[in-house]
Amino acid sequence: MEQVKTQTSDARPGFDATVTGKRAECDGGHAIPGTRFAGRQEFTGTLTGEYVDHGEPAWRWYLLTDLTRKPDGYLDDSVWCESGNLFILDEGKS
Amino acid sequence: MPSDPLRTKFCDMLGIEFPVIAFTHCKDVAVSVINSGGFAVLGEAMHTPDDIASDIKWIRDRIDGKPFGIDLVLPASVPPADTLDQLEAKIPESHRKFAREIKEKYDVPDPKGAIDLHTWGGLNQQMARAQLEVLLDERVPVIASGLGNPGFFLETAHERGIKVFGLVGKARQAKRQLEAGVDAVIAQGYDAAGHTGAVGTFSIVPEIAAMAGDTPIIAAGGVTTGRHLAAALCLGASGVWTGTLWLASRESDIDMIIKERLLAATSADTSYGDSISGMTMRVLDCPWTQEWAKPDAPRALPPPYQMLLSADYIQGANDNRREDLMTEAAGQGVGFVTAMKPARQILFDLVEEALAAFEERVGELA
Numbered sequence: 106m107e108q109v110k111t112q113t114s115d116a117r118p119g120f121d122a123t124v125t126g127k128r129a130e131c132d133g134g135h136a137i138p139g140t141r142f143a144g145r146q147e148f149t150g151t152l153t154g155e156y157v158d159h160g161e162p163a164w165r166w167y168l169l170t171d172l173t174r175k176p177d178g179y180l181d182d183s184v185w186c187e188s189g190n191l192f193i194l195d196e197g198k199s
Numbered sequence: 200m201p202s203d204p205l206r207t208k209f210c211d212m213l214g215i216e217f218p219v220i221a222f223t224h225c226k227d228v229a230v231s232v233i234n235s236g237g238f239a240v241l242g243e244a245m246h247t248p249d250d251i252a253s254d255i256k257w258i259r260d261r262i263d264g265k266p267f268g269i270d271l272v273l274p275a276s277v278p279p280a281d282t283l284d285q286l287e288a289k290i291p292e293s294h295r296k297f298a299r300e301i302k303e304k305y306d307v308p309d310p311k312g313a314i315d316l317h318t319w320g321g322l323n324q325q326m327a328r329a330q331l332e333v334l335l336d337e338r339v340p341v342i343a344s345g346l347g348n349p350g351f352f353l354e355t356a357h358e359r360g361i362k363v364f365g366l367v368g369k370a371r372q373a374k375r376q377l378e379a380g381v382d383a384v385i386a387q388g389y390d391a392a393g394h395t396g397a398v399g400t401f402s403i404v405p406e407i408a409a410m411a412g413d414t415p416i417i418a419a420g421g422v423t424t425g426r427h428l429a430a431a432l433c434l435g436a437s438g439v440w441t442g443t444l445w446l447a448s449r450e451s452d453i454d455m456i457i458k459e460r461l462l463a464a465t466s467a468d469t470s471y472g473d474s475i476s477g478m479t480m481r482v483l484d485c486p487w488t489q490e491w492a493k494p495d496a497p498r499a500l501p502p503p504y505q506m507l508l509s510a511d512y513i514q515g516a517n518d519n520r521r522e523d524l525m526t527e528a529a530g531q532g533v534g535f536v537t538a539m540k541p542a543r544q545i546l547f548d549l550v551e552e553a554l555a556a557f558e559e560r561v562g563e564l565a
Contacts, residue, residue: 115325132372133276134346136244137476137506141224142393142528143244143272143346144478144502145368159324164351166277166324178477178501180289189348189379190275192371 117158124167125154128194131169131186148184149174167191204557205550209383209415209437213238213266217550218438219428220417222270226254227450230261231542240268240343248333255337266340268364271330273347290504294497298508305486307524310514335359350379368396373407383415385440390421392443392530393480408435423532425552443530448542456522458539466534475513477505485526487512
């Protein structure tokens with residue numbers, strides 16, 4: 106099984122210095138293979154500023170690293186998060 | 200009381216008779232509900248772009264220009280990539296042993312063919328984009344985003360006359376989507392089937408309705424009777440999103456064994472856990488969920504590892520139609536699903552019960 110990719114043929118990587126080093130929460134999740142449903146996953150970490158835009162209009166994904174909150178057993182220390190589901194912590198209560 | 204308490208701004212927005220959305224993976228259910236005055240959203244997350252286009256045509260050919268929706272699960276986060284062999288190698292032996300013990304204890308048969316999960320291919324951003332392009336090209340009346348924020352394609356959708364709904368589990372997700380300009384927000388509570396947030400339907404619906412202004416809010420999670428519909432409207436919703444309600448309908452294409460289990464199930468017969476996929480989801484209880492819920496069971500692995508572990512059990516049970524082993528996503532409202540009725544009748548019963556509930560309250564106040 107080929108798992109989800111972070112780099113696809115229409116992916117355009119970039120860097121956004123305005124978010125670099127900011128703490129953020131990601132209300133994440135994705136479809137659950139083998140079922141007709143999806144699952145939610147929550148992360149807290151630090152934005153590196155790296156992003157990838159997919160397609161047009163751009164669908165932007167940011168890299169969240171140094172995770173201080175992640176699902177039990179999540180083996181990696183980083184996650185790509187869709188920008189619409191990313192909440193920067195120092196922007197106040199939302 | 201208004202002359203028709205079920206006539207809401209959501210009905211006016213779509214030109215439908217009843218503020219009821221059937222979320223279903225069965226095209227026959229969708230068509231029946233649409234032609235009976237409700238609205239239906241067909242779940243297409245696991246379908247190829249070609250299949251989605253075919254299903255859209257199939258529905259359009261049968262509903263005489265009435266509106267319908269298609270639901271996609273746009274991913275909101277993705278982990279780094281790995282191959283199947285690399286993933287399999289990371290599953291601890293303790294977990295494999297526990298899964299083997301369940302298989303032996305319950306005499307779980309082997310799957311009859313290759314495990315679907317191993318050949319599925321994954322839902323990456325590129326696949327999601329390809330699915331989305333079909334919906335935009337086809338100008339479907341409504342696109343529902345079952346997980347991720349649909350903000351990035353809203354402008355394109357609106358330019359093409361497409362309405363966009365977003366499903367949320369938290370108030371902040373709703374706020375973000377309302378600011379982006381979605382046409383309706385589905386506020387999904389903890390009672391729901393499949394993936395849910397941690398907030399109950401009774402709390403999340405009024406919280407989001409209070410911030411929504413003129414945008415319709417749709418209540419989801421545990422809605423299976425007319426009383427639920429009436430209550431949802433009183434909470435500030437303009438309609439309800441229902442899924443479990445239709446699983447045991449006559450038109451539904453799920454296995455008859457699952458239908459019978461749904462009809463027999465009470466609200467206490469679902470479990471909310473991560474033993475199937477590694478993500479929390481609500482399903483009908485089965486030996487797999489029960490064994491993993493025991494105190495001495497290992498902690499479930501994160502996705503995709505737990506899915507790889509459970510796939511043999513799930514597919515073995517389904518392929519061999521073992522009633523005692525099979526499971527299906529179901530919400531807590533399943534206890535009210537007690538008869539296998541045509542979808543049209545389910546809709547009409549829901550409406551009549553809701554109207555009766557409103558009349559009952561008005562009578563008490565008079």
